[in-house]
Amino acid sequence: MTTSEEPAVRLRGLHRTYGHRGTTVRALNGVSVDFPAGSFTAVMGPSGSGKSTLLHCAAGLDRPTGGEVHLGGTRLDDLSETRLTLLRRQRIGFVFQQFNLLPALTAELNVALPLMLGGRRPKRAEIRVALADVGLADRLGHRPAELSGGQQQRVAIARALVTRPEVLFADEPTGALDSATGREVLTLLRGMVEERRQTVLMVTHDPVAAAYADRVLFLRDGRLAGELVGPTPQAVAERMTGLEAEASGAVR
Amino acid sequence: MIAVALRTLAARRTSFVGSFVALALGVALFATAGLTLAAVLDGPAEPPRWYPHSPVVVAGPDGAGVTAEDPDGPPANSGLPPGERGFVPADAAATLRTLPGVTDVVVDYAGYAAFADGSGKVDAPVAAGGGAAGGTEAHPWAASLLHPYRMVAGGPPVADDQVVLTAPTGRRPGDPVVVATVDGPRRFTVSGIVETTAGPALYVTEATAVRLARGRVAAVALLAVPDTDAEALTGRVATALADRHPQLRVLTGDDRRSAEPDPDAGLLVATASLVGSTAGLAGFVCVVVVAGTFAFTVAQRRREFALLRTAGATPRQVRRLVLGEAALVGALAGAAGCGLSPVLAPLFARWLTDNGLAPAGFTARTAWWPLVVAFGLGLLVAVAGAGTAARRAARVRPVEALHAATVEPGGSGVVRWVCGLGCLGGVVPMLPFLSTPEGAAYLLVVVMLLVGGCALLLPVLVRPVGRLLTPGRGPIAVLARAGVRTESRRYASTIAPVLVTVGLAGGALAGTGTISAAGAASLRDQLTAPLLVVPAGAARLPETAGPAAGGVPGVTAAVRAKATGVFDAGRNGTLRQRTAWYVDGPAAGRALRLPVVDGSLDGLAGETVAVSARLAGSSGWTVGDRAELWLGDGTRASLRVVAVLDDRLGLPDALLPWSLATAHTSVPLPDSVYLGLAPGADPAAVEAAVAPLGGTVTDTADHLAVLDEEFDRLSRLSLLAILGMALVYTAISIANTALMATTGRVRELRTLRLAGATRRQILGLVGREAVTVGVAGAVFGALVTGASLLAVRVALAGYADTVPIQVPWSVLLVAVASGSVLTCAASVAPAAVALRHR
Numbered sequence A: 001m002t003t004s005e006e007p008a009v010r011l012r013g014l015h016r017t018y019g020h021r022g023t024t025v026r027a028l029n030g031v032s033v034d035f036p037a038g039s040f041t042a043v044m045g046p047s048g049s050g051k052s053t054l055l056h057c058a059a060g061l062d063r064p065t066g067g068e069v070h071l072g073g074t075r076l077d078d079l080s081e082t083r084l085t086l087l088r089r090q091r092i093g094f095v096f097q098q099f100n101l102l103p104a105l106t107a108e109l110n111v112a113l114p115l116m117l118g119g120r121r122p123k124r125a126e127i128r129v130a131l132a133d134v135g136l137a138d139r140l141g142h143r144p145a146e147l148s149g150g151q152q153q154r155v156a157i158a159r160a161l162v163t164r165p166e167v168l169f170a171d172e173p174t175g176a177l178d179s180a181t182g183r184e185v186l187t188l189l190r191g192m193v194e195e196r197r198q199t200v201l202m203v204t205h206d207p208v209a210a211a212y213a214d215r216v217l218f219l220r221d222g223r224l225a226g227e228l229v230g231p232t233p234q235a236v237a238e239r240m241t242g243l244e245a246e247a248s249g250a251v252r
Numbered sequence B: 001m002i003a004v005a006l007r008t009l010a011a012r013r014t015s016f017v018g019s020f021v022a023l024a025l026g027v028a029l030f031a032t033a034g035l036t037l038a039a040v041l042d043g044p045a046e047p048p049r050w051y052p053h054s055p056v057v058v059a060g061p062d063g064a065g066v067t068a069e070d071p072d073g074p075p076a077n078s079g080l081p082p083g084e085r086g087f088v089p090a091d092a093a094a095t096l097r098t099l100p101g102v103t104d105v106v107v108d109y110a111g112y113a114a115f116a117d118g119s120g121k122v123d124a125p126v127a128a129g130g131g132a133a134g135g136t137e138a139h140p141w142a143a144s145l146l147h148p149y150r151m152v153a154g155g156p157p158v159a160d161d162q163v164v165l166t167a168p169t170g171r172r173p174g175d176p177v178v179v180a181t182v183d184g185p186r187r188f189t190v191s192g193i194v195e196t197t198a199g200p201a202l203y204v205t206e207a208t209a210v211r212l213a214r215g216r217v218a219a220v221a222l223l224a225v226p227d228t229d230a231e232a233l234t235g236r237v238a239t240a241l242a243d244r245h246p247q248l249r250v251l252t253g254d255d256r257r258s259a260e261p262d263p264d265a266g267l268l269v270a271t272a273s274l275v276g277s278t279a280g281l282a283g284f285v286c287v288v289v290v291a292g293t294f295a296f297t298v299a300q301r302r303r304e305f306a307l308l309r310t311a312g313a314t315p316r317q318v319r320r321l322v323l324g325e326a327a328l329v330g331a332l333a334g335a336a337g338c339g340l341s342p343v344l345a346p347l348f349a350r351w352l353t354d355n356g357l358a359p360a361g362f363t364a365r366t367a368w369w370p371l372v373v374a375f376g377l378g379l380l381v382a383v384a385g386a387g388t389a390a391r392r393a394a395r396v397r398p399v400e401a402l403h404a405a406t407v408e409p410g411g412s413g414v415v416r417w418v419c420g421l422g423c424l425g426g427v428v429p430m431l432p433f434l435s436t437p438e439g440a441a442y443l444l445v446v447v448m449l450l451v452g453g454c455a456l457l458l459p460v461l462v463r464p465v466g467r468l469l470t471p472g473r474g475p476i477a478v479l480a481r482a483g484v485r486t487e488s489r490r491y492a493s494t495i496a497p498v499l500v501t502v503g504l505a506g507g508a509l510a511g512t513g514t515i516s517a518a519g520a521a522s523l524r525d526q527l528t529a530p531l532l533v534v535p536a537g538a539a540r541l542p543e544t545a546g547p548a549a550g551g552v553p554g555v556t557a558a559v560r561a562k563a564t565g566v567f568d569a570g571r572n573g574t575l576r577q578r579t580a581w582y583v584d585g586p587a588a589g590r591a592l593r594l595p596v597v598d599g600s601l602d603g604l605a606g607e608t609v610a611v612s613a614r615l616a617g618s619s620g621w622t623v624g625d626r627a628e629l630w631l632g633d634g635t636r637a638s639l640r641v642v643a644v645l646d647d648r649l650g651l652p653d654a655l656l657p658w659s660l661a662t663a664h665t666s667v668p669l670p671d672s673v674y675l676g677l678a679p680g681a682d683p684a685a686v687e688a689a690v691a692p693l694g695g696t697v698t699d700t701a702d703h704l705a706v707l708d709e710e711f712d713r714l715s716r717l718s719l720l721a722i723l724g725m726a727l728v729y730t731a732i733s734i735a736n737t738a739l740m741a742t743t744g745r746v747r748e749l750r751t752l753r754l755a756g757a758t759r760r761q762i763l764g765l766v767g768r769e770a771v772t773v774g775v776a777g778a779v780f781g782a783l784v785t786g787a788s789l790l791a792v793r794v795a796l797a798g799y800a801d802t803v804p805i806q807v808p809w810s811v812l813l814v815a816v817a818s819g820s821v822l823t824c825a826a827s828v829a830p831a832a833v834a835l836r837h838r
């Protein structure tokens, strides 16, 4: 998988084990993969296969116990906590399944937060544009509790994108949404990829959502278990059924 | 970042108000005690009453250490013992008289003279004005030059048995009066009455004044040409005295007041140590409660910090946010607390005077330094408490933090263990001090160490104890048990104020009660005298009461005793005050049980001393050695050690022969005379012998019972003064933290409601948890009480035959009950309100 252009994210031999006192869980067990710039990749796999862990490690939210993480030309896994945070703030966007907005702050402030944390006084127009991009121009002053799930997720996407990150990571961004709202969010992400060459890495359980991506990676028991380029919902669903059968077979 | 902080502040009203209240009240408490202490230490800055006409007054030393032989003497850890004063050598007056600018000097004598009637009872008008019982003094008529007066009847004393009284008095010139003096009751004739602002006194002829004062000069007052520069004169006087009398004080301005006898001086010393304890304890509870509260509010916000971290905040930014907020709240609340204290301090001072714990007229003034100290302490503790918690919160990685927000990390810091065990272990070096006269003050330190250590270790201790306290199989019990496990920190935070309240109340009351009971029991063991002679009225017994009683047939010993203090040079080069008694030496063993371990009391006469094993040990003295001691008037004495006594509660560290009292104590009169009786001796005969001297015979047990009762009353009041406000504060903080804890988990409770729990069940759960908190606090408080009692018992074991353990059950019960009720009310009420809205 070598390309002439430097990949946006490069993972090499990634390991992550959890646990202490005897019970160790190998959430990631030697994952090596590249994500080219401007690509939209979906990561799929049975529950507990290590998708979230992969995303967290790749995004610098968590540290792998072994292996390397490269973002652009920068190696993440050996940075100090503070350097890592600064890098995340500038070059990475992350969208969580549970949105993770600060409940006390308005939509506008939530979006402005990464800029403010960077010591910048964000311009109002800038934030407005970011929220308008996700279709929430009229919800600036609302707190998360006053927004619907889909709206909250769109605020979270606006927040993740406001710093113009190199890579946007999304962990089941549609998991908490109904299918119509989910589709809006996915269309939004697809649009970012098409219009801005935004690199997107998304974990999902939904074959329909995965079909929005250019490529689908399959994970099982912390290892790569295949990929699908140019996915369709049917093809993805078939592969998943196969994987889940193997996984449950392995467990039982 | 500030904007973020301000926005989130609104959403955290309860925790903001909670920490504000905790800090403001804590600072107010500490500053109140501090202001009161400042007022005690500054003393009443009042102009002199006796010496206003003399610009410069030379008085004896007000502390031990600096002596004529040793001008660079060691500093003492306290002033002279209450009721004692230093004297001016007779030759100093001659030196002063010749100084330029000095027109005359008045050599002022101040001999003990209580104006008494025949039965020894002090006449009401003089006693009322004279302050302490029988504390009036006889001065030479020349001293009337030193202050304004008006002769309202008669004239000055000319004969040695004449006396001038101060108005108001019922006597007229020519009336006979009886005055209690060092020589016993003496008959005088009133020669005149003066009206003066100088306070009550008796003016007698020079010769009489000299005799009544045993020739010792209280002060030399200089009279100068009008418009003399007092400062310059002070300088000349100090220079003139520097060589031969470096110990003397050269006083001018309001300082001259300190040369006048202050009947309240002893009480003021007691007030100072009392208020000092109050301030120490106030500072302690302020630190514990504020640090706990601030750490708790930060711990409650872990999820918020995790969200900030995932949004790109660095650990440093999170810490800075927390510290900034803590500093802001700390400054605001500290200012509020400082604003409150000038209102509270006078009320506290008033309560002290009303209950006789401070001299009448004592008031708290507003001084700046206690406010600065209290403000600084509050700010520091708030920032430190929030800071340590913030470090923990900011250190975790963002994803972990999001997980950790729901289930708290279990690991407990090494620092916590070290500090907690250090506090508990710190009790051991305190033990030897519990048997000293300041034992009660050191006991407070012991209790504070125990409470502090327990509070530090609470997060670790909570899990095992919490499991025991949440038995049962019902859903509520299961939830409560899970709560103790996963949220041990919330439990620790809510239990801590209950522990502090119960532990302080229980430990301090049980400990001091036991110490004083042991002291009283031990004193009874030591006083073998079945009877003793005490003053019949307010006037003191004359020295002659001893021989008079001793001369009665059947009386085998009549031992005069007077309590005072001496100083010895400690290892660190300062003088340490020790308890001492002047006694009639050789006979003492026949009226007191004095456990001599080496030497003999037979030689306790002249320049000798008997010392306790503790004093002998710390100074390295054995029988036959010369003991360097500084006596009550501040002078140094080299006394031969004739005996070493076993350490006993109730017995002093030094026994001095009675002969030294005459030279070194300002009122060389016995407190009481202990009698040894042969079988068949007639108490009525003793009574008849001492009655003319103003004494009366009393049963030792009765006398001690009266003393104990008074002592217990005072110590109860003192404990109330020390603990009262602090306990009110910790009680408030019980409710405060419980309220904050419940408000902080409304979301969790609503989730439970969604999961199918009824409102009743949820309130039941909250109530159940509150009871767990109350009971756990009570258990830990009881452990502190038990440990305090153990400490007292161990510490006193070698000093008393019995240590009767006193447990203040009623107080413990009240503390536990109010702690539980407060926790329950403050937990259930906000939950009920929150669940009603949805």
Ligand SMILES: Nc1ncnc2c1ncn2[C@@H]1O[C@H](COP(=O)(O)OP(=O)(O)OP(=O)(O)O)[C@@H](O)[C@H]1O
Pocket: A018, A019, A025, A026, A027, A045, A046, A047, A048, A049, A050, A051, A052, A053, A054, B403
């Ligand atoms: N903090 C943790 N401590 C211990 N084990 C963990 C932790 N986080 C994840 N794991 C374990 O690591 C494995 C992978 O978890 P991960 O969250 O990556 O799975 P996932 O593929 O995202 O699953 P899902 O689709 O359910 O979200 C799982 O077996 C999980 O139990």
Ligand SMILES: [Mg+2]
Pocket: A051, A052, A053
């Ligand atoms: Mg996941």
